[in-house]
Amino acid sequence: MIKYKLLCKNCELKFDSWFASSNEYERLKKRNLLTCHKCNSVDVKKTIMAPQLINSKSKTDDKINLEKYNKVKKTIIGYQKFIKENFKYVGDNFAYEARSIHYNNSKKKSKGIYGKASSNDLKELKEEGIDAQLIPWIGEDKN
Numbered sequence: 001m002i003k004y005k006l007l008c009k010n011c012e013l014k015f016d017s018w019f020a021s022s023n024e025y026e027r028l029k030k031r032n033l034l035t036c037h038k039c040n041s042v043d044v045k046k047t048i049m050a051p052q053l054i055n056s057k058s059k060t061d062d063k064i065n066l067e068k069y070n071k072v073k074k075t076i077i078g079y080q081k082f083i084k085e086n087f088k089y090v091g092d093n094f095a096y097e098a099r100s101i102h103y104n105n106s107k108k109k110s111k112g113i114y115g116k117a118s119s120n121d122l123k124e125l126k127e128e129g130i131d132a133q134l135i136p137w138i139g140e141d142k143n
């Protein structure tokens with residue numbers, strides 16, 4: 001079974017009608033057996049099934065979200081720039097480096113560090129009295 005939206009060109013009534021197949025629709029149409037439910041006109045045609053329209057409201061929301069995201073992204077990138085210029089990148093060794101700075105006084109005057117740490121690492125560091133901040137980080141473009 002296939003459902004078509006039909007439109008009467010005479011009275012502009014739109015109505016749904018079921019057919020066994022698209023061939024059946026063509027056959028009925030050729031024999032003028034398709035008639036308008038309201039005015040009985042045979043001038044009835046199949047309308048194109050419109051794809052579901054994108055809700056214009058959600059489209060606007062997406063745009064706002066994108067603008068918000070870009071704003072936040074800009075701020076984060078600003079932080080990242082500052083951190084890169086003022087801190088030493090230690091990658092995955094963050095927890096280790098943070099500890100060595102904390103426990104080794106000679107390193108106290110060295111640059112701050114930044115790197116990757118798990119939330120577990122951060123929790124442990126905090127318990128040891130080591131101050132580490134978690135900041136959102138946007139991955140750099142590969143290009």
Ligand SMILES: [Zn+2]
Pocket residue numbers: 008009010011012013036037038039040041
């Ligand atoms: Zn009609």
